[in-house]
Amino acid sequence: MEQSRLFGIVYHLLEKGKSTAPELAEKFEVSIRTIYRDLDAISAAGIPVYATLGKGGGIFIMQDFVLNKSLLSEQEKEQILTALQGISVTENNQSDELLIKLSGLFQSKVTNWIEVDFSEWYRNTPKSDVFNEIKSAIFNRNTIRFSYFAREGNYSGRTVEPVKLIFKNKDWYLYGFCLLRNDFRFFKLTRIKDLEISSDTFLRDVGNIPKIETAIKNKNMIQATLKFSPKAAFRVYDEFTDKVSEDCQGNLYVNIDLPDHETLFSYLLSFGEHVEILEPDHLRSSMKEKLALMLEKYIT
Secondary structure, three states, rough: HHHHHHHHHHHHHHHHHOOOOHHHHHHOOOHHHHHHHHHHHHHHHHEEEEEEOOOOOOOEEEOOOOOHHHHHHHHHHHHHHHHHHHHHHOOOOOEEEEEEEEHHOOOOOOOOOOOOOOEEEEEEEHHHHHHHHHHHHHHHOOOEEEEEOOOOOOOEEOOOOOOOOEOOOOOOEOOOOOOOEEEEEEEEEEEEEEEEEEEOOOOOOHHHHHOOHHHHHHHOOEEEEEEEEEHHHHHHHHHHHHHHOOOOOOOOEEEEEOOOOOHHHHHOOOHHHHHHEEHHHHHHHHHHHHHHHHHHHOOO
16 A cells, blocks of 8 residues: 555656645545655655745655656556557557657567558548547647538538547547537538638636537437348347347347437438338338338339
């Protein structure tokens, strides 16, 4: 426990720049006398920790001090390299040099554990440029402007304060505050066109940004029971995994929450004749109406 507290004090001082003995005692729930003993132990370990008296004084670590690699466990070193490699695959190798330097410092061999390909299987149109430009805007707090094709078929210009890039269900999304809708919204990267990074910057309190999980749960969802023919088994197991049950004829059944909007029908129709909506009745009726309208286009 004492060793963990010593590391905690060092990292706290490096992060905050300066603190006081009472502040450290309160943070780590020990006495002020214990804090001073800890500071002596830290100093004895070769870490240049100092204390100044008077107004504006406090406890601090020499400004140019860098944590020795020995303060990191082998597991922590591996986690740092693993995380950095995960970043590098989305940066067009811009982090490779840093990855090589750290692996040399840690005397660790980098494992090539991940690869991200932004192109689709059926076309050569990578969206990495959009990804990297939005990522840069997020870090620099620049607003962005783009044309967006909404799922309802609407086409509109948007100005957005970008917050986060999200990979969900095989696609990348931007999560940000849309000035047109005056609310936080998700934007699918493949529907973003004519992206421009504005010189305008924004300052938004992190505490006022809704959590992604909450925002997703607040979307309209509908519980549906679906039946699939055995011919669709490869895709059903790919997309629904442990939610699948099977009857003696090999038919597959899935009970799942799906988005209650036009995207739902487009998704179900992608299974062709191999899917049937069993419940709810109103969703089944809506699908019948859409199929009838489609059939009319082919009746001469």
